[in-house]
Amino acid sequence: MKLKSDYIVYESEGTTYLTPVSGKEFNGMVRGNVTFGAILNCLKKDVTEEEIVEALCKQFDAVKEDVEKDVKKAVTSLRSIGAIEE
Amino acid sequence: MIKGVYSFAGLNVLILSNYSFVHDFMEEYRTISKSIDFTVVVNEQEIYKEQQFLRELGPEDEYIESKCRPENAERIVVLKKIAEQALDYDIILYHGSVIAVNNEAYMFTANSGTGKSTHVKLWRELLGDKSVMVNDDKPLIKIKQDKAIAYGTPYNGKHHLGNDIGVPLKAVAVIYQAEENIIEEIDKKAAYPMLYKHVYHPEDKVKLLKTMDLLNRMVKNISIYKLGCNMDISAAELAWKTMRGNEYEAKK
Numbered sequence: 001m002k003l004k005s006d007y008i009v010y011e012s013e014g015t016t017y018l019t020p021v022s023g024k025e026f027n028g029m030v031r032g033n034v035t036f037g038a039i040l041n042c043l044k045k046d047v048t049e050e051e052i053v054e055a056l057c058k059q060f061d062a063v064k065e066d067v068e069k070d071v072k073k074a075v076t077s078l079r080s081i082g083a084i085e086e
Numbered sequence: 087m088i089k090g091v092y093s094f095a096g097l098n099v100l101i102l103s104n105y106s107f108v109h110d111f112m113e114e115y116r117t118i119s120k121s122i123d124f125t126v127v128v129n130e131q132e133i134y135k136e137q138q139f140l141r142e143l144g145p146e147d148e149y150i151e152s153k154c155r156p157e158n159a160e161r162i163v164v165l166k167k168i169a170e171q172a173l174d175y176d177i178i179l180y181h182g183s184v185i186a187v188n189n190e191a192y193m194f195t196a197n198s199g200t201g202k203s204t205h206v207k208l209w210r211e212l213l214g215d216k217s218v219m220v221n222d223d224k225p226l227i228k229i230k231q232d233k234a235i236a237y238g239t240p241y242n243g244k245h246h247l248g249n250d251i252g253v254p255l256k257a258v259a260v261i262y263q264a265e266e267n268i269i270e271e272i273d274k275k276a277a278y279p280m281l282y283k284h285v286y287h288p289e290d291k292v293k294l295l296k297t298m299d300l301l302n303r304m305v306k307n308i309s310i311y312k313l314g315c316n317m318d319i320s321a322a323e324l325a326w327k328t329m330r331g332n333e334y335e336a337k338k
Contacts, residue, residue: 006291
């Protein structure tokens with residue numbers, strides 16, 4: 001899965017914002033923290049959830065179970081707004 | 087093509103159109119200046135596309151036939167093209183009602199029909215000659231390093247309220263209807279998506295990113311509030327006393 005090309009990511013001072021360019025399915029904006037930004041960064045290329053978890057565990061030196069929860073939550077949210085290309 | 091040069095937000099824009107309607111509409115902003123910052127040209131395909139878009143937006147609107155007239159559609163296309171090119175000059179197009187007091191501008195934004203213009207009318211009743219309308223619908227906002235300047239445009243709402251002026255923006259309130267008036271200052275990070283909803287969104291990725299960056303810069307330099315309000319003058323009293331800040335009392 002990866003982020004659809006018509007979604008753009010904007011980062012400012014530790015906050016990440018995601019929004020579609022054309023807004024046909026979803027025309028709002030999602031806001032998240034640094035972790036969310038890192039997940040979106042992984043989704044720039046085709047990855048699995050496990051690969052995202054692995055990448056974030058390395059990047060943040062975090063507990064795998066916690067990262068898995070965050071990644072699952074983020075990916076579910078992104079799917080619900082139609083931002084993921086499977 | 088019919089041409090005219092108009093001045094908005096410090097820019098001189100040459101407009102080339104198919105119908106005279108947009109030129110009559112903008113007459114107050116006409117300039118004789120020979121220096122042009124950019125040109126807007128509208129073709130018939132763009133007018134047709136806008137007419138289709140308008141029809142899709144409001145098929146039950148009783149004024150839909152009037153709104154979809156080609157000359158009106160062209161007027162809207164001109165606005166969108168101005169908005170897209172003005173980004174190169176760090177200017178965004180915003181949907182809000184702006185009123186100025188003591189050379190400080192206050193903008194109210196919300197979905198159409200929520201009551202922006204109604205609330206700003208209460209400000210005019212409350213403050214009388216101390217207040218001046220900048221724009222009641224689509225102001226242009228120039229984003230500078232340390233401030234934002236709200237400018238009047240001809241696109242100033244159904245009651246044509248606005249002036250050809252630029253005033254530094256002090257605060258923005260996102261309004262909603264409420265039985266009891268309530269106002270709270272909101273965290274800028276939380277406010278950003280709310281304000282993003284009402285800025286013009288170009289369809290081009292690069293321009294949209296520029297818009298987001300300019301909006302972010304605007305947010306950094308103003309106070310932002312959520313305002314729940316009814317139609318009583320007390321709503322304006324509460325908003326004015328809160329949004330003007332403590333420095334107002336010190337200046338008096």
